[in-house]
Amino acid sequence: MQHRQEVALIIDPSSPYDRRIVRGVAAYVQQAQRDWSLYVEEDHIDRLPDLKAWGGDGILANFDDRRVAAAVTSLGVPVVGIGGGYGYYEENPQIPYVRTDNRAIARMGAQHLIDLGFRQFAFCSEPPTRANGWAKERAEAFCEAIEEAGYPCEHFAGKHSPAKEWRLSQAALQKWVAKLRTPIGIMACNDGRARHLLQACRFVGKRVPEDVAIVGVDNDDVMCELAQPPLSSVEQGAMRVGFEAAALLDDMMQGKKPAQQRTAIPPERVVARHSTDVMAVADEEVAEALRFIRQNACRPINVRDVLDMARMSRSTLDARFRTAIGRSIHAEIRRVQIESAERLLITTTMPIKEVVQRVGVSSVQYFTAMIRNATGKTPGEIRKAALR
Known part of the structure; x- marks a missing residue:
């Protein structure tokens, strides 16, 4: 009789993206009929399990946090990394990694806005850090898709972190929004930045979606529905990330060598809400x-x-x-x-x-x-x- 395997999920339960990954892992366990005991701790760093005492068989860890990557890479058990693609991988080339496809996400958002008839576009990002290269990758791919369609594209990142310097960050965002020619379709790097953009539009008197149509990324359904107006967003495919990562870890725990080290999972769809409910056509x-x-x-x-x-x-x-x-x-x-x-x-x-x-x-x-x-x-x- 096969023994129950202990699998740790080192993720951030407060993150909608990570919660969807957990759902994908659960879907794999059910579909493959695996007898796994899943360890999920709310504090994903300070309460990382002591694996010598825990006796675990495998780990799925979000490597977007470098501290997590450093904590699990030398534990002597199979590890699969998951995340958005940055802050983790260069130092851990032997660990398989399943990530979101940032370029496909950006192109999906671009096509959604193009299909609405917009002819002016912009991407709203955030100041670059070592861990948020996904935002830069999305910005570049969005602008490429827009320019390939024959239209110009602006890019705003700002100089101030919204988390650390909210007032300065929002003031700069408002100044940028006030100067935009409308109507314009804007993609934000994630739902949080999209909500910042909604607030800036209200402050400077730009109507959403009539003047500025906005699409975010993550499809955090609670926050998207609470936004005013409700926010359109790209569903990343995080459940598929969890499913594929669990399948990969399952193979490794059975002694199989990973078929590939790096897997990019495409997004599912744009969940359209009121923030893009407009046809930007002059005719x-x-x-x-x-x-x-x-x-x-x-x-x-x-x-x-x-x-x-x-x-x-x-x-x-x-x-x-x-x-x-x-x-x-x-x-x-x-x-x-x-x-x-x-x-x-x-x-x-x-x-x-x-x-x-x-x-x-x-x-x-x-x-x-x-x-x-x-x-x-x-x-x-x-x-x-x-x-x-």
Whole structure:
């Protein structure tokens, strides 16, 4: 009979990102039917277990805190690092590491704002430190994606730490926001910085989302819903980080050599809330047609319905769509249907036949082809990846 294995999770329970990682670890334990005893301590440094007395079999540790990395790297048990990708790894090349894909996160946020019709963009970061290179990586990837789409992009980091010098940090942020040309779409490096940005917009009289649309990162649902207005945010895929890290640790505890040392997990989706609930299109008739599509694409509707609403010919409205957002009317209907389908596949266990009906597609076969063409994956593969 296999003995129960003791696994320590050295994480920060106050962090939404770390809590999602724990959920991913639990999902792996349940799916793989492992008999693990999970040790989770609220104080992730001062109460790090004495492994000689504890007799543990393996450790999953958030290496974004260098003190954690230093504490667990010489304990003589299998260790897998997890985190955002900075503050840890150069000194520990032998420890496998599962991290978020910061570049993919930034590109997802950029595409969300581009799809809303914005033509002016900015990234709001924070002063660089040795441990927050993830913020710099996101800023660079966001600006690259925006510039590849043919638009300019500003980048603000500031000189003062919001945690240590709040008044100076916020004053500088307000000064920057006041000078921005609007309408503008801004991505913040995380939800905390996005909330700072919301406060700065209120202080200088910029409306969100009408003047400034804001998207953060982490999807801390409680804090995002409490923000005024509620904050759109990128769901990083932290549960998948926890799942893959647990699978890797499981192999190591069984004496297997890690297949790879470094794994980047892509983000899941943008969870859209009121802070980006706007279509930044100067052509008011196109903007009205876009709102109609967003509200009705899954009923379903077709191009004729949009033309009837707009009271225009197809050639005229299609040309104005392409000028305003770079897509045809038909392509925009499909984009909204695909976005809705992915959300249902990822966040529910609804049968695929019902998802097909919910998004207004004629058949499972056509739905599968539509999703594969758009994402490179079948509906089943999208769901399987989200549930792992």
